[in-house]
Amino acid sequence: MALTGGYCESKLDSMPSAASLPTTVDAGNFPPIIQGGMGVGISGWKLARAVSRCGQLGVVSGTALDLLLTRRLQQGDPGGDLRRALRHFPLPGTAERILSRYFIEGGKPAAAPFRTPPMISHRPAKATRELVMASAFAAIHLAKEGHDGLVGLNLLEKIQTPALDVLFGAMLAGVDVVLVGAGIPRQIPGILDDFAEGRRAEMRLDVTGSTEPVLIDLDPARFMTPRQPGRPLFLAIVSSPVLAENLRRKASGRVDGFVVESATAGGHNAPPRGPMQLTDEGEPVYGLRDHVEPGKFAKIGLPFWLAGGYADPGKLLEARAAGANGIQVGTAFALCEESGFEPALKARIISSILDRKLSIRTAANASPTGFPFKIAQVPDTLADSAIYRDRARVCDLGVLREAYRKPDGGIGFRCSAEPVDSYLAKGGDAEKALGRMCLCNSLCASAGIGQMRGGCEEPPLVTLGDDFEVIRRFIPHGRSTYTAADVVRVLTGE
Numbered sequence: 001m002a003l004t005g006g007y008c009e010s011k012l013d014s015m016p017s018a019a020s021l022p023t024t025v026d027a028g029n030f031p032p033i034i035q036g037g038m039g040v041g042i043s044g045w046k047l048a049r050a051v052s053r054c055g056q057l058g059v060v061s062g063t064a065l066d067l068l069l070t071r072r073l074q075q076g077d078p079g080g081d082l083r084r085a086l087r088h089f090p091l092p093g094t095a096e097r098i099l100s101r102y103f104i105e106g107g108k109p110a111a112a113p114f115r116t117p118p119m120i121s122h123r124p125a126k127a128t129r130e131l132v133m134a135s136a137f138a139a140i141h142l143a144k145e146g147h148d149g150l151v152g153l154n155l156l157e158k159i160q161t162p163a164l165d166v167l168f169g170a171m172l173a174g175v176d177v178v179l180v181g182a183g184i185p186r187q188i189p190g191i192l193d194d195f196a197e198g199r200r201a202e203m204r205l206d207v208t209g210s211t212e213p214v215l216i217d218l219d220p221a222r223f224m225t226p227r228q229p230g231r232p233l234f235l236a237i238v239s240s241p242v243l244a245e246n247l248r249r250k251a252s253g254r255v256d257g258f259v260v261e262s263a264t265a266g267g268h269n270a271p272p273r274g275p276m277q278l279t280d281e282g283e284p285v286y287g288l289r290d291h292v293e294p295g296k297f298a299k300i301g302l303p304f305w306l307a308g309g310y311a312d313p314g315k316l317l318e319a320r321a322a323g324a325n326g327i328q329v330g331t332a333f334a335l336c337e338e339s340g341f342e343p344a345l346k347a348r349i350i351s352s353i354l355d356r357k358l359s360i361r362t363a364a365n366a367s368p369t370g371f372p373f374k375i376a377q378v379p380d381t382l383a384d385s386a387i388y389r390d391r392a393r394v395c396d397l398g399v400l401r402e403a404y405r406k407p408d409g410g411i412g413f414r415c416s417a418e419p420v421d422s423y424l425a426k427g428g429d430a431e432k433a434l435g436r437m438c439l440c441n442s443l444c445a446s447a448g449i450g451q452m453r454g455g456c457e458e459p460p461l462v463t464l465g466d467d468f469e470v471i472r473r474f475i476p477h478g479r480s481t482y483t484a485a486d487v488v489r490v491l492t493g494e
């Protein structure tokens with residue numbers, strides 16, 4: 001039996017446009033396959049657009065979009081896509097300001113460092129806010145170009161300071177679905193409601209050591225946009241039915257469904273239930289309590305998609321039989337032609353999988369978020385302990401910084417992967433700094449926008465799910481690469 005979404009190519013004409021966003025997840029019409037959001041830049045607009053064109057839900061990663069935009073502009077914006085998208089951004093003068101600061105005709109010299117926008121704090125300057133909004137707008141605008149399929153935006157709850165601006169920019173471009181994981185995204189649904197009603201939205205920032213609420217806000221009226229965006233659907237990415245039920249009942253607005261992610265998925269994973277136990281290799285031990293039971297999610301009564309090791313033709317039917325609407329797939333799409341991995345790195349990863357040389361480690365303490373993080377053991381990346389040791393710690397992007405209350409009452413920001421001395425001086429815990437990796441710089445390098453320091457590029461880092469062997473079945477006979485459409489075709493059984 002072939003499974004497709006209601007939005008397959010033949011039904012493009014009847015699909016919702018930005019002006020008429022879906023208001024509920026209509027199980028008969030909503031795509032059965034969600035392409036997982038993959039940061040930094042792995043699920044960029046090219047991948048999301050390719051997946052949406054196949055009638056499935058293409059998802060743009062909302063992580064570090066300001067860095068992606070400004071660095072790609074400094075690489076000359078080959079093809080002019082970003083400049084074309086920026087021309088549609090509705091806040092007057094913003095596109096010109098961004099282009100005059102970051103665009104380099106023909107691209108910067110290869111060895112020259114990138115100019116980096118300011119780190120985003122709880123009180124960002126107006127120019128920073130506009131840059132973040134414009135970068136989210138451009139990514140969603142491009143992902144939606146040339147088709148009527150649905151496009152989603154993925155955010156990590158842990159990355160709070162730019163969240164309001166990213167959401168607003170994405171909504172201005174007509175994003176259809178917002179998906180948020182890595183934390184408990186209670187506040188996001190209400191924010192989407194506020195923006196859709198043209199109201200000022202507030203977000204309470206998590207601040208270590210603070211009992212006083214610290215709020216970030218965004219008032220659409222301040223940005224004088226002529227457009228009133230529609231309210232996208234909201235899917236929370238969870239791994240426990242208790243958390244899902246809690247979100248359904250207590251979130252600040254409507255939750256439309258869940259992506260249920262198991263610990264085999266690429267990227268960050270939820271920590272194991274109960275006290276953290278590690279194997280001799282330092283990997284978290286997951287037990288029976290961590291096993292996803294679809295029946296428990298079905299009882300909640302909202303649509304859900306299963307994620308983590310589902311990129312197998314039979315698995316979509318299996319998920320549907322278990323009560324799920326479909327599946328979310330990351331790793332399989334991460335290595336297709338349209339994904340944002342730097343091309344030579346992508347080719348190396350694919351050939352090491354085909355040669356059966358790749359392995360994946362779940363690192364308990366590499367990510368500054370504190371969540372377990374899957375690391376592909378690819379040579380010449382930060383996964384190599386010698387390369388990790390040789391890299392001098394530097395924190396100049398600050399996407400994963402933690403906000404903390406300073407002794408003088410002010411708000412400070414620190415990252416457990418920053419230079420240890422400065423982390424400790426900010427009251428950081430020495431144990432937390434051990435083995436931490438700078439995901440900001442290394443994941444940017446994986447997407448081909450690594451910073452140059454003294455003529456050398458930052459080392460990349462690759463995350464993939466445990467189920468990476470599946471890519472073999474997507475590569476057509478006689479080829480060494482595959483497309484997003486190949487993945488969709490195999491998974492839907494067409």
Ligand SMILES: Cc1cc2nc3c(=O)[nH]c(=O)nc-3n(C[C@H](O)[C@H](O)[C@H](O)COP(=O)(O)O)c2cc1C
Nearest residue numbers: 036037038039181265266267308309329330331465
């Ligand atoms: C390269 C890569 C990056 C990822 N980054 C994110 C991310 O930024 N946010 C997120 O919610 N999930 C992220 N994920 C998880 C995927 O969205 C998806 O849920 C997961 O990959 C599904 O499991 P699979 O890898 O077995 O298909 C990432 C996965 C990969 C492979």
